Amino acid sequence: MAGQVSRRVPCVGAIIMDAAGALLLVQRARDPGRGLWSLPGGRVEAGESDTAALVREIREETGLDVTVGPLVGRVTRPGPGGPGSGGVVYDIADYVSHVIGGELQAGDDAADVRWCADLGAMALTEGLLDALVAWGIVAAPGG
DSSP: OTTBOOEEEEEEEEEOBOTTSOEEEEEESSSSSTTOEEOSEEEOOTTOOHHHHHHHHHHHHHSEEEEEEEEEEEEEEEOTTOTTBTOEEEEEEEEEEEEEEEOOOOOTTEEEEEEESOGGGSOBOTTHHHHHHHTTSSOOTTO
16 A cells, blocks of 8 residues: 555665775675665574674685674665655665685675675666766766
């Protein structure tokens, strides 16, 4: 029924750059956004801090161990059922994170994982490039 309040689901994402400035991305193996590239991350479980959730999610998706730095920004993305229809809205907090160990390999709900220097060449999830540009993480395409 239209007009119902959406359920907000807290999520976290990691902005991880290598020494050359490439961004760590995962290719989503599940919906929403199956096949598209995004920041690694996922849902915050009940009773879990953002930091604990991010460390867990990065380990599960990429095989890497990280330390979590400052919050860079927040975005909301529609989930199943969409906003305003009683569906889900993902409330995502994105943090700078730094690799401290592990071995890069796709796992959990990631079809692939890689360092990406040219985001314009990747099929990114909706709004990701705009957010990264707005937060000053990457330059605007052609800029």
